[in-house]
Amino acid sequence: MTLHTKSQQSKLTKILHPDAKGRITLGALAKGISSYRMTKDQQGRLILEPFVEIPERERWLYNNPEAMAALKEGIADAEAGRLHSLGDFSQYLNDED
Numbered sequence: 588m589t590l591h592t593k594s595q596q597s598k599l600t601k602i603l604h605p606d607a608k609g610r611i612t613l614g615a616l617a618k619g620i621s622s623y624r625m626t627k628d629q630q631g632r633l634i635l636e637p638f639v640e641i642p643e644r645e646r647w648l649y650n651n652p653e654a655m656a657a658l659k660e661g662i663a664d665a666e667a668g669r670l671h672s673l674g675d676f677s678q679y680l681n682d683e684d
Contacts, residue, residue: 603611620637627633641649648654664670 601616605611619639621640622638623635624638625633625635648658
Protein backbone atom coordinates (compact mmCIF):
# COMPACT_ATOMS: atom_id res chain seq x y z
CA MET A 588 0.00 0.00 0.00
CA THR A 589 1.26 3.47 -0.88
CA LEU A 590 0.24 6.50 1.15
CA HIS A 591 0.27 10.12 -0.03
CA THR A 592 -0.61 12.89 2.42
CA LYS A 593 -1.75 16.47 1.85
CA SER A 594 -3.09 18.96 4.39
CA GLN A 595 -5.90 21.27 3.22
CA GLN A 596 -7.03 23.97 5.68
CA SER A 597 -7.20 21.70 8.75
CA LYS A 598 -8.47 18.88 6.54
CA LEU A 599 -6.36 15.78 6.12
CA THR A 600 -6.46 14.12 2.72
CA LYS A 601 -4.82 10.77 2.14
CA ILE A 602 -4.65 8.71 -1.00
CA LEU A 603 -4.62 5.04 -0.09
CA HIS A 604 -3.85 2.31 -2.61
CA PRO A 605 -5.41 -1.12 -2.07
CA ASP A 606 -3.15 -4.15 -1.86
CA ALA A 607 -3.47 -7.12 -4.23
CA LYS A 608 -6.57 -8.35 -2.36
CA GLY A 609 -8.32 -4.95 -2.46
CA ARG A 610 -7.64 -4.14 1.19
CA ILE A 611 -6.77 -0.71 2.52
CA THR A 612 -5.14 -0.32 5.92
CA LEU A 613 -5.55 2.80 8.01
CA GLY A 614 -2.61 2.18 10.34
CA ALA A 615 -2.09 4.99 12.86
CA LEU A 616 -5.22 6.77 11.59
CA ALA A 617 -7.28 4.07 13.31
CA LYS A 618 -5.59 4.37 16.70
CA GLY A 619 -8.20 4.31 19.47
CA ILE A 620 -11.04 3.53 17.07
CA SER A 621 -12.92 0.26 17.55
CA SER A 622 -15.09 0.33 14.42
CA TYR A 623 -16.28 2.41 11.49
CA ARG A 624 -19.62 3.00 9.84
CA MET A 625 -19.15 3.04 6.08
CA THR A 626 -21.50 5.02 3.87
CA LYS A 627 -21.41 5.12 0.08
CA ASP A 628 -22.83 8.36 -1.28
CA GLN A 629 -24.51 8.99 -4.65
CA GLN A 630 -21.17 9.95 -6.21
CA GLY A 631 -19.62 6.63 -5.19
CA ARG A 632 -17.51 8.08 -2.36
CA LEU A 633 -16.95 5.91 0.67
CA ILE A 634 -17.26 7.79 3.95
CA LEU A 635 -15.89 6.23 7.13
CA GLU A 636 -17.32 7.48 10.41
CA PRO A 637 -15.20 6.37 13.39
CA PHE A 638 -16.83 4.81 16.45
CA VAL A 639 -15.53 4.17 19.94
CA GLU A 640 -17.65 1.66 21.78
CA ILE A 641 -18.44 1.78 25.47
CA PRO A 642 -19.33 -1.06 27.80
CA GLU A 643 -23.08 -1.77 28.05
CA ARG A 644 -23.04 -1.08 31.80
CA GLU A 645 -21.90 2.53 31.10
CA ARG A 646 -24.48 3.30 28.39
CA TRP A 647 -26.93 4.72 30.93
CA LEU A 648 -24.55 7.59 31.62
CA TYR A 649 -24.53 8.73 28.00
CA ASN A 650 -28.34 8.54 27.93
CA ASN A 651 -28.74 10.59 31.12
CA PRO A 652 -27.91 14.29 30.56
CA GLU A 653 -28.13 15.18 34.27
CA ALA A 654 -25.73 12.41 35.30
CA MET A 655 -23.32 13.31 32.49
CA ALA A 656 -23.39 16.98 33.53
CA ALA A 657 -22.68 16.01 37.16
CA LEU A 658 -19.79 13.80 36.05
CA LYS A 659 -18.29 16.60 33.93
CA GLU A 660 -18.68 19.04 36.81
CA GLY A 661 -16.90 16.61 39.14
CA ILE A 662 -14.05 16.15 36.67
CA ALA A 663 -13.71 19.93 36.30
CA ASP A 664 -13.66 20.30 40.10
CA ALA A 665 -10.95 17.65 40.39
CA GLU A 666 -8.86 19.28 37.65
CA ALA A 667 -9.18 22.65 39.40
CA GLY A 668 -8.22 21.16 42.79
CA ARG A 669 -11.64 21.82 44.34
CA LEU A 670 -11.66 18.59 46.38
CA HIS A 671 -11.88 17.64 50.02
CA SER A 672 -11.83 14.22 51.65
CA LEU A 673 -14.99 12.87 53.25
CA GLY A 674 -13.06 10.15 55.04
CA ASP A 675 -12.99 6.38 54.76
CA PHE A 676 -16.24 4.72 53.70
CA SER A 677 -14.96 1.12 53.73
CA GLN A 678 -17.03 0.34 56.84
CA TYR A 679 -20.14 0.54 54.65
CA LEU A 680 -18.99 -2.13 52.19
CA ASN A 681 -20.48 -5.59 52.30
CA ASP A 682 -19.62 -8.84 50.52
CA GLU A 683 -21.81 -7.93 47.54
CA ASP A 684 -19.75 -4.77 46.85
